[in-house]
Amino acid sequence: MAMRAAISKAASAAVAPRGFRALLFSTERTSPLFTPPQPPAQNQTPPPAEPSNNLFVSGLSKRTTTEGLRTAFEKFGKVTDAKVVTDRTSGYSKGFGFVKYETLEEAAAGIKGMDGQFLDGWVIFAEYARPRSPPPPPQNSFGNGYSNTSFQGRRPY
DNA sequence: CGTGAGCGT
Numbered sequence: 350m351a352m353r354a355a356i357s358k359a360a361s362a363a364v365a366p367r368g369f370r371a372l373l374f375s376t377e378r379t380s381p382l383f384t385p386p387q388p389p390a391q392n393q394t395p396p397p398a399e400p401s402n403n404l405f406v407s408g409l410s411k412r413t414t415t416e417g418l419r420t421a422f423e424k425f426g427k428v429t430d431a432k433v434v435t436d437r438t439s440g441y442s443k444g445f446g447f448v449k450y451e452t453l454e455e456a457a458a459g460i461k462g463m464d465g466q467f468l469d470g471w472v473i474f475a476e477y478a479r480p481r482s483p484p485p486p487p488q489n490s491f492g493n494g495y496s497n498t499s500f501q502g503r504r505p506y
Numbered sequence: 507c508g509t510g511a512g513c514g515t
Contacts, residue, residue: 411508434514445512481514
């Protein structure tokens with residue numbers, strides 16, 4: 350006859366076993382032995398915070414040269430080395446350079462003095478540079494204590 | 507092409 354929507358609400362599963370909350374929601378938030386999952390560490394480009402007297406200056410104008418860079422940074426400290434990276438293939442500037450101060454304090458002064466400033470119409474950014482190249486141990490392919498550089502002189506014998 | 511992020515011939 351009349352169809353009745355018999356929605357049988359089997360809500361008989363409301364019987365929660367006791368003790369589950371104590372197991373799943375362990376309120377032990379003060380577990381000293383708990384090791385939190387550590388995200389992949391920043392392998393190589395963390396925020397600039399490496400202590401070094403070498404400075405990496407970016408944002409340089411293409412017309413800015415090594416002398417201009419050194420001159421601009423020598424106002425804040427003794428610049429022992431300054432170089433604007435230029436391509437050897439063409440010789441044009443890549444737009445960034447390196448400024449090495451004598452001490453770390455001068456480097457910091459140079460950063461705080463030139464970072465965000467204008468140079469040749471471009472805003473430059475000065476920060477600590479990273480170690481350029483890892484120290485390659487001089488190992489010859491012989492390993493017997495002899496290096497091939499010692500045989501450059503031809504023996505008449 | 508000097509073009510616009512970056513780490514050195």
